[in-house]
Amino acid sequence: MKKIIVSVTNDLTTDQRVAKVCNTLFNGGFDILLVGRTQKDSLPIQRDYPTKRLSLFFNKGFLFYAEYNFRLFFFLLFTKKNILLSNDLDTLLPNFLISKLQRKKLVYDSHELFPEVPELIHKPVVKKTWVSLEKFILPKLKNCYTVCKSIADFYDEKYLTHFKVIKNYPHLTNTQKGVFPFDKNQKKIILYQGAINVGRGLELMIETMQLLPNCYFVIVGKGDIDKKLKQLVTSKNINNVKFLGKLTPETLLKITPHADLGISLEEDLGLNYKFALPNKIFDYIQAEVPIIISDLPEMKHIVLEYGVGEIVKNRTPENLANQIKELLEKDFLHQLKKAKKALIWEHQEKKLLSIFKE
Template sequence: MRKKVCMFVWNHFTNDARVLRECTTLSANGFDVDLICIGDKGLLNYEEHNSHFKVYRVRRYPVSLQLLQKVYRGFAKRKLVAVLALTLLAYVYPLGPLLTLLILLLVKTKLSTLWIRGSIFTRMVARGFLKNYNFYHSNDLNTLPQGFVCAKLRYKKKLLIYDSHEVQTSRTGYEGAFHGKLEAFLIRKVDSMIVENHTRAKYNEDLYGFYPHVVHNYPFKLDDKIVKKAFLHQILGLPKEEKILLYQGGIQTGRGLDKLIMAARLFREGTLVFIGDGRIKPELIKLVREMNLEKKVKFLPKVPLEDLPSYTQNAYLGFQVLNNVCFNHFSASSNKLFEYMMSGVPVVACSFPEIKHVVEGEKIGLCIDSHNHLEIARAVNILLERTYIHEEMKRNCLSVRTKYNWEAEQIQFLNVYQRTGT
């Protein structure tokens, strides 16, 4: 009889490669998986990836909050009308002043964010209680409370797996003591924990006294016969012989992307291409304009996960230049590093322990100080000019990808479920 898994993830599940791999593996190995994630405009509330893997998206914004915001914005277009309306509300109704204050707080302060997150949390928990699951699987700290409530706050307790993709106590955007205290409290309630490499496992052991399971962030094996190259040069209006120097992934702070642009003017040839979206993308586009690098730096929006390899294969080299702004970055063994490898693309990468171990150990690229744009430029120019080094690294990528792939690593993942369930 197939066991049932309820998995939570705090995103839209449109480009989460790790969660997709895990759900697919479980569904192919005797489990029925329901993934609960966040819905939004333009996204389906329900998807069926296969007969044993279903996706449920819960509403992101409360209807009542949207209505209040819409009314407020309507009044705000005419400031005098807005003032008169709120004044009338404050004095005509007995609870008018309190209601007026509440409306202003909900539409003009961070209280609206708390309301939205609380609404998502409640809907996820409600969905998580709808079926009699054997396992609850929380991806990252922002869904661990949902897993805890569903798995442990019930008469017959269920098994809870905590899959921490990041270092929650030293992570960009997670400053302050709250997240550490929340994880420290909830981590004692889980039945198994997963992290993505041994550096993070050791950190967890030092912090909490136990060594979690390690499941590396490797991609699916790439079948070159099936994957067709995208016409990236044509899309960008570049000559066929132009070398594409590729960064693919989130356009976020702390990823060294400004250093890449600063280094670009020193590249002896090639075009720097960003594929992805994120908060700081407008800032990077502005920086490119200010430096008059529009001909040397190009931007493309993110592409679906299944299409990404067809773009990656166009690259001469790839970048993974995280900055050491937190232990989460320092300890990373990023998915994109292995995506480049899978497509036979040598890398210029930061010299952090997990990344350096693979890049230098397998001789698939050059490690540099990712805070120094001059070092980035020097490494790029070495690979541009010394083509024999580049060709050797390309061959190494194609050789070792038989080792760094999900088809091999999924055995470790399935072992976690087997050990947890016994």
């Protein structure tokens, strides 16, 4: 049985794409070891395959990446394996070096255009470092895949690579509502689930909630600007915005179906967001929740093809509020039921396994 070491920089619990990949490979006959890191708020993890969390002294910035890559390199060096699976650019260097030193096969999963994340817009030196690393390694890779066609086309054109596409669809699930964490008071629920970072349109949505008194805006997740958003809510005395923090995928699966509308309002802050195809869109669809999304190519394609919601027409609080009011009166159930059967991980597994078996 071939052993695959899968590496990420997160704490393993909330990365649904990596969990699905590992399960598919495990069920496909591979021996899996998933490696990440320990954080202060890391939740317990139990999988069908072994996991390893590296403890670090530094947890952000250059020192974090340097320490994690250093520790990961030596962990990979002295651990038995046949194949290395690197997730995103921040784990690629140690995996690449080990693959060359020990002549092991390397597979690369690019979840996004890493150097194009909004957090690097005002950090040209840091961005240049990541771009240089990408330019050095990517043209040398033979086995790589990513989350959407736009990113695959970008890399293929820029580095003459051959990226395949494994879309981050969820598993087909039966919609089951769990206990909602607070009294809805017969108000409509507008849901955001995911990272609370720059460029997600959350500030716009909070401003919009002042014009939607018959709705709650529920934010599930954690990130760089959650404190800033809470301060915004407090300063404007907005009482219909609720923060639930980071939840396990299992808990979230039972909360999402309570929503009347799911949002994905990413801003066009560079190519990474322009080509975004967020997991939450498909999670909303699996929960049979209609969506309102940004006018960006990948996510727009889902709405246009499957008719499961609407594209934002105007990014002002007044216009967005009016569009949401109208949208909440429409029925998308038939389209959602059709889309949830088509946009599932089970349709991606065969392509994924072929990459590793070849």
